[in-house]
Amino acid sequence: MIRTCIILAILCLYQTYSSFGQDCPSKQELQGALRQVHKLLSAHEASYLQSIRSLRKKLNLLQSTAVRQSTKPVNGTCPKLEVPSNGRKLGRVLAVGHEVHFLCEPGYELVGSESRVCQESLSWSGQQPSCKSIDECASNPCLNGGTCVDEVNRFLCTCTKGWAGATCQTPVPTFFTVVSNASTIATTSPPFFSSIAPSSLPSSPFMHPSRCTQLMGSTRCTCEAGFTISGRDSNICIDIDECELFHMGQAGRLCVHNCVNTPGGYRCTCPSGYNLTRDSRNCKDIDECETRQHNCTRDQLCVNTYGGFQCVRVECPRIRNATYVKTSPVRCERNPCPVDNKACSQAPNSVSFHYLSVVSNLSAPRVLFRMSAARVLGDTLRFGLLGGRGRRYFTVQRSGRQTGQLLLVSPVQGPATLEAEVEMSELERRATLGRYITKVTLFVSPYSF
Numbered sequence: 001m002i003r004t005c006i007i008l009a010i011l012c013l014y015q016t017y018s019s020f021g022q023d024c025p026s027k028q029e030l031q032g033a034l035r036q037v038h039k040l041l042s043a044h045e046a047s048y049l050q051s052i053r054s055l056r057k058k059l060n061l062l063q064s065t066a067v068r069q070s071t072k073p074v075n076g077t078c079p080k081l082e083v084p085s086n087g088r089k090l091g092r093v094l095a096v097g098h099e100v101h102f103l104c105e106p107g108y109e110l111v112g113s114e115s116r117v118c119q120e121s122l123s124w125s126g127q128q129p130s131c132k133s134i135d136e137c138a139s140n141p142c143l144n145g146g147t148c149v150d151e152v153n154r155f156l157c158t159c160t161k162g163w164a165g166a167t168c169q170t171p172v173p174t175f176f177t178v179v180s181n182a183s184t185i186a187t188t189s190p191p192f193f194s195s196i197a198p199s200s201l202p203s204s205p206f207m208h209p210s211r212c213t214q215l216m217g218s219t220r221c222t223c224e225a226g227f228t229i230s231g232r233d234s235n236i237c238i239d240i241d242e243c244e245l246f247h248m249g250q251a252g253r254l255c256v257h258n259c260v261n262t263p264g265g266y267r268c269t270c271p272s273g274y275n276l277t278r279d280s281r282n283c284k285d286i287d288e289c290e291t292r293q294h295n296c297t298r299d300q301l302c303v304n305t306y307g308g309f310q311c312v313r314v315e316c317p318r319i320r321n322a323t324y325v326k327t328s329p330v331r332c333e334r335n336p337c338p339v340d341n342k343a344c345s346q347a348p349n350s351v352s353f354h355y356l357s358v359v360s361n362l363s364a365p366r367v368l369f370r371m372s373a374a375r376v377l378g379d380t381l382r383f384g385l386l387g388g389r390g391r392r393y394f395t396v397q398r399s400g401r402q403t404g405q406l407l408l409v410s411p412v413q414g415p416a417t418l419e420a421e422v423e424m425s426e427l428e429r430r431a432t433l434g435r436y437i438t439k440v441t442l443f444v445s446p447y448s449f
Helices: 002-019 027-071
Strands: 089-092 101-102 108-111 115-117 129-135 147-153 153-156 176-180 181-188 207-209 212-217 217-221 229-230 236-239 257-260 265-269 274-276 281-287 302-307 307-310 324-328 330-336 350-358 366-372 382-386 395-399 403-408 418-427 430-442
Touching: 101 108, 101 236, 101 324, 147 236, 302 350, 307 350, 350 366, 366 395, 366 430, 382 395, 403 418
Parallel strands: 350 430
Antiparallel strands: 089 101, 101 115, 108 129, 147 153, 176 181, 207 236, 212 217, 229 236, 257 265, 274 281, 302 307, 324 330, 330 350, 366 403, 382 418, 395 403, 418 430
């Protein structure tokens, strides 16, 4: 084809010179004409190659489109999933790549997959979940021979004779009488018999002579409040140890922490970091951070705990190819990433820090923290537990379409410090749009009140 073009170009030049009656061109004129023909052919060749490449691209696009259409299922949705009995289902979209989440009502635990994804084969991942009733009596909570009755989200104990309380932990006190010279004295403490004479009574604030009166030929001896008759001749009053006698009564302990017996009475004390409440029985935590009774530096954050405080230093994460700036005392935001920095775009968008204080042996399961998205950019929102110290005590589950919650799954004996990292991810067609990390630190008090 190129040879034909050259011949035609030369003929055109020859005809041009002939039409004007000119002689054959000179050698220089012929070389100039050939250069023009070469340029013309080069332009045609480039245009031809560009057309070939464009045609090849269109053919490849048509071929890939035909392959996708041939493999694309006719019905692009997964079958509808059933709602488990005593549970809920979150998510209505049944298209490929979408998730459906399951929750159980209080008193029931989930057995099976918490989340299921619609796969390209139009089948659901995981197993169909069910909600199983939690056996509240499995841990044998009833003490001293009590019988446990399982109910929804709670249990009841039927106690044997002589025991009372929610778990049959409290002995029922018995009453008795002391008879002296035909007089009857009622008391709530076991009798103490003694032959000590008043003259030999030791000097002690916990023991003193009784007050006796003669009435119609009989002797009646009494003691002041907080003391009881002791001795066969009813002439001695001995202090009642209320702390021991009422250690576990029907109304509970006299003191929530420590009881100190005093002559004729008692007093309650609290551990360091607590004050007595107005009823003089319970203990109230002192907020050292609020009252400025701490020694934290300016670059540290004071966190009040039960019975004390913690000084923590919040530092933004150091991740390669990504930088962070602190936007609040407990939050770090990632700086904008360069356009071509893929590693930076995969780093967490933000990292938040939360500090919680709980008492020892806190009942579980219990919701500790909730994490939610104000708005969802993608088509999927996922929550997960990344790790942390004491991870076995935690789990993450959904409480709504845009909310996840961190749960304490078993009681913790204090003192202890536990950590958990909760991740919330936004996805669009399985591609990550953003990641948000919340680091939760749990300070467990050594006391259970």
